[in-house]
Amino acid sequence: METMQQHSADRRSTYLAALTLEIERKLQKALISPRQRPELLQQLFADVALEVEDRARDMIFKKDEDKITSADDGIENHLCFYDVLADYFVGEPENGKHILDLIVQLWSQSFVSHIFALIFHKWLFEVSVENSEMLLRYGSALVQGATNVFWIDIQTNRKRFFPLFSYLLQEVALVPYRGNKISLQARRDLCLLLSRFLFFYNLDDLLEKFLGQFPGFPNAFLVGGPADIFVIELADQLQKLKVEPVLLHYLSRMSALKGLELRMTTSTRLKACLYSFTSPGGPMYPTRVVRHAAWDTLDLLFPVGQYPRHIISLFFRLLYPWYWPSSCWNFIMTCVRTVVFYILRIIGSSWENMRKSKDY
Known part of the structure; x- marks a missing residue:
């Protein structure tokens, strides 16, 4: 051996x-x-x-x-x-x-x-x-x-x-x-560097420990503590992402930020970054799925004022008539899918009740 x-x-x-x-x-x-x-x-x-x-x-x-x-x-x-x-x-x-x-x-x-x-x-x-x-x-x-x-x-x-x-x-x-x-x-x-890629590699469960080991930064009195520095780097990273699945993955992991104590300037910066992904057209040209993911993340992290935000967004969408046809079409298709799924659920529930009554 x-x-x-x-x-x-x-x-x-x-x-x-x-x-x-x-x-x-x-x-x-x-x-x-x-x-x-x-x-x-x-x-x-x-x-x-x-x-x-x-x-x-x-x-x-x-x-x-x-x-x-x-x-x-x-x-x-x-x-x-x-x-x-x-x-x-x-x-x-x-x-x-x-x-x-x-x-x-x-x-x-x-x-x-x-x-x-x-x-x-x-x-x-x-x-x-x-x-x-x-x-x-x-x-x-x-x-x-x-x-x-x-x-x-x-x-x-x-x-x-x-x-x-x-x-x-x-x-x-x-x-x-x-x-x-x-x-x-x-x-x-x-x-x-680790702040920019932490969410990509699915290690956000270590975020609290990671923030606790941040070294001192000379400009901390201007930008804030470790949480602020992390969020600033993350927001900059989001602005650079061009691969849709990766951007969606980042947005899906951002629930880890809920509860972090941030400076007002940092919160505003993150909010502006997410808001930039909610509208079609330049400079981001986000797809519909990205826009919806950004809205979901924005509403999750900043629940206060979500309804006024959506109303203001709808108002600005009305200023661009060339987006109306696609918006109407997506709205109609969403309604159709909702009705079809509702009917299928009713049929499935009725079928299940009939089977149970026959068994008895």
Whole structure:
């Protein structure tokens, strides 16, 4: 048994060492080939973000050690190469030293911060780094790279980088001694980043704990406390979203904001953001389903004044005659569906009563 375990460990070590050498080779090639550099770095990023296939999985894990879990609550939690490499460089930090040196030489290039954030995010917080100047650079590169990869998930409506987000939130932002390894400015930027994507990755149940670990912000006396800063970042994020399913997902999770104590200026900012999604036309051009979701969220978070808001909105809709035909058509179809469903419920109820009377 011990011989088999040793053989499995050796095979895993050999495979990951070969993977490390391949990453080094591609980075070295990118360094000496300026013309091919963007393409090579993009390919390397795609490689480390790939999901681990069955053959590689057998080499990396024993059957009882398989880390792959099924999707939960819509989160794609499939094991990717970056997740394996991140653990590997924590256990064998010397093996990643040459890769780090190459990454530092390529800092200014596209996709380098992506690669660094994916494969060295655990190394940065779990391995001792004595050079404070490098820590400053690593912290800022981590935030930049994580921002870019999370936006890739937003654009594709995927959650491939959920393990990275989960680690940064639960193992860094909520664990002060780890967060203190990077500079105060990097910690602030990290909290702002997590605020923008918390709802997307369905971790809003940790919102209260997260707000309790916010670092101090120099402009807090102007913008307010952690809750205000979180909502401001969230409102800015909503304005940038262009993928309808993602926007609807954000709106569906915003019930978590109910009960937060916010400054009047923050509440007004959030209200204005949501209100911008309730009207057809520019600048947002929201679809009908988005408009209804925004109205539902607005009425849930700000129940006071909801009826005057709807009346004012209806008045402004009347000023744009070209919207009347679609509004009338949608109103008629809604009424028809309501009547049909009502009749079907009556028929179903009558049928059920007849069956019960026959049974007696």
